[in-house]
Amino acid sequence: MNNFPALIVVCPLCAALLNLVLNRINEKLGKAVIVLSVAASLIMSVFVLAQVITTGTIHYHMGNYDMPLGIEFVIDTVNGLIVVLVSLIGFLTLLFSDNFGYKFKTRLTKGAANTVLTLLIVGLLGMTLTGDVFNLYVFLEITSLSAYCLIALGGERGIFSAFRYLLVGTVAATFYLLGVAILYGVTGTLNMADMADILNEGGKDQAMLLAICFLVPAFGIKMALFPFHGWQPSAYSYSEAGAAPLITGVMGKIPAYAMFRYLYCIYGTDFKYFNSILVIVGVFSVFGMLYGSIRAIAQTDIRKILAYSSVAQIGYISLGFAIGTPIALCGAFLHMLGHAFMKGGLFFCTGAIRHKFGTVNIEDFGRIYKKMPLTCGTLTIAALSMVGIPPTVGFFSKWYLGSAAAMQGEWIYLAVLVISSLLNAIYFFRLIEKVFINEDKSLKERVYDEFKTCGWKLVLPVVVCFIAILGLGLANVKIIDILMLSLKGVGLC
16 A cells, blocks of 8 residues: 555556557457556545545655655645546546447557547646656646547547647646746755745745746646636537546646645745735636636537536636635635536536437437436536535535635625626526427437447446535535645645
């Protein structure tokens, strides 16, 4: 168990590299290895989280090199929960993607797609676990390159979306490196904890301000925070259908977590311009919550509805960072966890409907619940959670955010939170209306030549997301208590 923090990343990394070789021997063998490796990462992440809750933060030094010479993985309760989340959604997506293998004409192409999807999981896990600012960049690039490929596999529009994301993502990576270079120049270290200690000694405010001016846009682009979100709607909508739940549900959350680590764990609340930075993040969040919700109302393609909705939902997370109290931060992280299952679940449902009937236009969804009751049940509960209806997790995360805003006297934040939720209700209730009330369109099931669907691999992710949305809501107090353990450790409560 001492090596679990490293093995969580190493297992799927090795499986991804082996998959192309094994795939030439037997297609099922290569896929089985990567699925088992991600399952192993999931099991190990659960054990590590349990250990962190019991004994406190874990520091894992690669090669037993002492800091600041070596690379360190740091696991507390916040990123411990996120690692479990990434592993679970990644595992479900790998299973789900089997139903879209008919698009790949050769075994090599299909094996390569599975390898890239696994590398995306590796990148997300590494970004979450690392305690080194340059190592974070390495995993960020693994994540980005994998995402470019998976979005491009979505077809002609996917290729265009991937190219646009590549251009904007390159700017984000450059900005991040510039910010890291400035901080390295004034601290002489790349280790996050050492960097925080040196910065807290004072006298480096101007350099820190210049660095954060690069870092906030860098993370803003990667997490699709308004106004840096331009690449996101098309990328989310036209990505490869089998990988879409992981891309839309998880990929934007990890840069958001990285932003939190820089703001609160490296810079700290004593930074001279800290409150000014939070105000800027708050303004971006407010406009994003309104813009994303309004744009979603005008869409008829369910993928576009959910993509623009994500712009608003990321705004909720960054709003918690902007408010900055322990309750607000816990609300942000609870929303991060819940939204992964809400949005991932909605894309699992969308993929299942698209797989069966070949449509993503909500005008075709008339009384589709009769043909796909389980899928439509999860779609409904996820939509209600996005609006903020109890007892779903979306209600409780918004409750904590709203309570924190009220306690701080941030009435504009509270008002926008309520307005955005009402706008969410407009387009999600319209979606529910299409599913349950509108006239049946008599959709015909698609026929796949020489391709066998795996029905249980479509159903299992849908069921897990249904349970998670309700389970996280009902267990919200326990989760908040777990999150508070790490916030106390960094002196935030």
